[in-house]
Amino acid sequence: MSKHSPVEFGLLAPDIIVPAMGQALRKLDPRSLARNPVIFSTALVSLLSTVLVVREGLQGGPAFAIGLQITVWLWFTVLFANFAEAVAEGRGRARADAFRATRSSVQAKVIADPRQRTGFRVRDVDRLEIGELILVEAGDIVPTDGEVVEGVASVDESAITGESAPVIRESGGDRSSLTGGTRLVSDWLVVRVSARPGETFLDRMIALVEGAKRQKTPNEIALDILLAGLTLVFLLVVTTLPFFAAWSGTTIPVVYLAALFVTLIPTTIGGLLSAIGIAGMDRLVKANVIAKSGRAVEAAGDIDVLLLDKTGTITFGNRMADAFEPAPGISARQLAEAAFLASLADDTPEGRSIVDLAARDFGFDAAQAGAASFVPFSAHTRMSGVDLPGGVTIRKGASDAMAALTGAPLSPAVDQIVKRIGSSGGTPLVVARDGRVFGVIHLKDVVKPAIRERFAELRRMGIRTVMITGDNPLTAAAIAAEAGVDDFLAEATPERKLELIRREQAEGRLVAMCGDGSNDAPALAQADVGVAMNSGTPAAKEAGNLIDLDSDPTKLIEIVMVGKQLLISRGALTTFSVANDVAKYFAILPALFVTAYPGLAVLDVMGLGTPQSAILSAIIFNALVIVALIPIALKGVRYSPAPAATLLGRNLMIYGLGGLVVPFIGIKAIDLLVDLLHLA
Numbered sequence: 001m002s003k004h005s006p007v008e009f010g011l012l013a014p015d016i017i018v019p020a021m022g023q024a025l026r027k028l029d030p031r032s033l034a035r036n037p038v039i040f041s042t043a044l045v046s047l048l049s050t051v052l053v054v055r056e057g058l059q060g061g062p063a064f065a066i067g068l069q070i071t072v073w074l075w076f077t078v079l080f081a082n083f084a085e086a087v088a089e090g091r092g093r094a095r096a097d098a099f100r101a102t103r104s105s106v107q108a109k110v111i112a113d114p115r116q117r118t119g120f121r122v123r124d125v126d127r128l129e130i131g132e133l134i135l136v137e138a139g140d141i142v143p144t145d146g147e148v149v150e151g152v153a154s155v156d157e158s159a160i161t162g163e164s165a166p167v168i169r170e171s172g173g174d175r176s177s178l179t180g181g182t183r184l185v186s187d188w189l190v191v192r193v194s195a196r197p198g199e200t201f202l203d204r205m206i207a208l209v210e211g212a213k214r215q216k217t218p219n220e221i222a223l224d225i226l227l228a229g230l231t232l233v234f235l236l237v238v239t240t241l242p243f244f245a246a247w248s249g250t251t252i253p254v255v256y257l258a259a260l261f262v263t264l265i266p267t268t269i270g271g272l273l274s275a276i277g278i279a280g281m282d283r284l285v286k287a288n289v290i291a292k293s294g295r296a297v298e299a300a301g302d303i304d305v306l307l308l309d310k311t312g313t314i315t316f317g318n319r320m321a322d323a324f325e326p327a328p329g330i331s332a333r334q335l336a337e338a339a340f341l342a343s344l345a346d347d348t349p350e351g352r353s354i355v356d357l358a359a360r361d362f363g364f365d366a367a368q369a370g371a372a373s374f375v376p377f378s379a380h381t382r383m384s385g386v387d388l389p390g391g392v393t394i395r396k397g398a399s400d401a402m403a404a405l406t407g408a409p410l411s412p413a414v415d416q417i418v419k420r421i422g423s424s425g426g427t428p429l430v431v432a433r434d435g436r437v438f439g440v441i442h443l444k445d446v447v448k449p450a451i452r453e454r455f456a457e458l459r460r461m462g463i464r465t466v467m468i469t470g471d472n473p474l475t476a477a478a479i480a481a482e483a484g485v486d487d488f489l490a491e492a493t494p495e496r497k498l499e500l501i502r503r504e505q506a507e508g509r510l511v512a513m514c515g516d517g518s519n520d521a522p523a524l525a526q527a528d529v530g531v532a533m534n535s536g537t538p539a540a541k542e543a544g545n546l547i548d549l550d551s552d553p554t555k556l557i558e559i560v561m562v563g564k565q566l567l568i569s570r571g572a573l574t575t576f577s578v579a580n581d582v583a584k585y586f587a588i589l590p591a592l593f594v595t596a597y598p599g600l601a602v603l604d605v606m607g608l609g610t611p612q613s614a615i616l617s618a619i620i621f622n623a624l625v626i627v628a629l630i631p632i633a634l635k636g637v638r639y640s641p642a643p644a645a646t647l648l649g650r651n652l653m654i655y656g657l658g659g660l661v662v663p664f665i666g667i668k669a670i671d672l673l674v675d676l677l678h679l680a
């Protein structure tokens with residue numbers, strides 16, 4: 001089995017950088033700038049200063065040269081911010097192109113009746129409608145998303161997941177979803193179309209990685225408001241300066257004030273904010289996880305509890321009938337026959353495996369079965385069965401559900417079988433014919449390897465893991481112990497799962513949920529972070545806000561890491577940016593006023609050349625720092641599992657203190673250079 005990430009890009013590859021430069025110019029469009037209050041203000045100020053400089057030039061004024069330089073650097077500030085966003089988006093765009101290349105199928109084989117598979121008509125994919133049946137055969141690219149209604153086939157999903165080993169797709173159960181763009185390796189499937197043209201999983205994935213539908217998260221909006229507030233404060237500070245100057249008998253040119261304003265407002269974080277968010281989503285895509293919203297990524301960084309479904313999530317999920325264990329006075333053959341009849345129309349993998357086992361061990365033949373009315377399995381009743389023409393009823397299901405049905409507790413002998421199977425981690429299905437318990441079917445499943453260590457890692461991150469299952473408490477306890485989860489909930493119906501999530505949330509915890517079945521869908525939707533397995537049903541994938549293409553429940557560790565890194569990176573760069581602005585205030589103001597108030601010389605620790613060179617150096621530093629921090633914004637601040645307080649302390653030291661010191665050094669260095677080159 002080989003595994004590769006669909007597309008890899010270097011952090012600053014030319015394929016990304018060059019188009020991003022063009023994008024940076026295109027993003028000068030006011031509609032695009034308006035999304036970012038700080039950079040929008042910077043652009044307005046740049047425009048004002050451009051007008052003033054042109055006027056100064058026409059009048060042949062002496063301040064033209066310095067004004068022009070300042071104006072150019074003001075525009076650079078805007079362009080660098082646009083560039084940061086464009087670089088972040090560029091990586092997604094390249095990935096989207098790779099996905100687009102896999103969408104090669106343009107026609108579908110439409111059929112009217114699943115039994116007449118040869119009578120298909122070929123139709124353009126973009127004219128398919130939801131609910132129509134299509135035939136997909138070995139070698140075909142799956143034309144659109146759908147649910148398998150008939151057949152079993154192996155499917156190559158590498159175009160989407162990067163995983164080259166084929167997976168099984170079959171009707172019924174939790175492995176019935178088929179994704180457009182994948183390829184059938186063997187056999188055939190009849191598929192019910194589940195997506196409108198242009199709204200398939202692949203289409204949505206392209207839109208997501210491209211950032212076309214990116215919306216600001218509540219955290220980003222809150223930070224935007226804070227930054228806009230700071231911008232307003234500095235606007236007041238700067239507009240009152242001329243009065244102080246006039247009072248002391250000097251004047252400050254408007255272009256200087258414009259430059260001062262831009263150096264003081266939080267342009268660094270303002271310019272990098274959206275790049276940080278996009279880069280976070282991009283890191284998830286690299287981990288083979290598709291995030292439907294940035295909000296889910298952020299919430300993942302703060303998760304307290306992780307709920308996991310058992311079958312298919314912690315275990316492989318191909319629960320197979322392994323043995324028939326009859327009740328006293330019943331022969332194995334009688335039990336097998338009842339189980340066989342009750343499962344003939346049971347389309348779940350469990351049902352099919354029961355039919356296979358009975359046919360193999362006792363030679364029952366499906367063709368001999370007469371007309372009957374079937375009761376399909378449901379997660380609510382946790383049973384299924386059949387009503388035969390002569391009035392005979394057969395049911396099979398979870399032991400507690402069956403005891404409730406027969407209206408009496410299970411006999412000690414049957415109860416013992418149920419307990420033995422449960423304690424071994426197997427699933428016991430009790431079979432009853434006309435209210436009499438015939439015995440138990442032993443379903444076996446296997447816990448996924450290496451899952452224990454992964455849960456231990458989650459525990460180190462402070463996350464509690466809880467397994468929830470429709471299975472009985474004994475089976476649940478056995479599997480929980482084997483997998484190493486912290487806690488479990490057994491005999492859970494979809495309602496009880498939902499209730500558990502609501503209770504955790506009511507106690508103030510952020511809940512993540514991993515699941516794959518249709519019965520998990522309500523819980524996936526209710527959870528703060530709902531991770532649907534790509535192998536799961538369309539309903540589960542629709543309900544989750546994250547989809548793991550590898551269908552690996554322990555992927556949540558990576559998801560949490562990416563979320564935490566996103567939050568920490570944003571916090572660190574915000575701290576740096578604001579500390580910078582405060583430092584710049586003290587770095588520049590003395591230089592500006594030192595001629596008017598010689599007393600300020602004490603504060604003028606930097607000894608900058610002239611007011612002109614001070615302001616020019618400051619605006620150059622201010623623009624360059626955005627570019628310098630692009631790699632950190634894209635790669636994220638390093639995260640290692642540690643208590644939040646330790647991380648906060650460390651980052652305050654590095655980014656807070658660093659943010660205070662760096663401008664003094666940077667502006668002084670640029671000032672020396674400006675002086676050397678006689679720029680101001």
Ligand SMILES: Nc1ncnc2c1ncn2[C@@H]1O[C@H](COP(=O)(O)OP(=O)(O)OP(=O)(O)O)[C@@H](O)[C@H]1O
Binds near residue numbers: 378396468
């Ligand atoms: N085809 C079936 N017919 C009758 N009963 C079934 C069938 N499949 C499962 N059951 C019973 O119903 C219970 C619930 O099954 P379901 O698949 O809904 O579980 P779940 O809630 O998804 O949790 P898990 O996936 O961990 O089992 C099972 O534990 C089993 O006892």
Ligand SMILES: [K+]
Binds near residue numbers: 263264265266267581
């Ligand atoms: K600034």
Ligand SMILES: [Mg+2]
Binds near residue numbers: 174309311312517
């Ligand atoms: Mg399940």
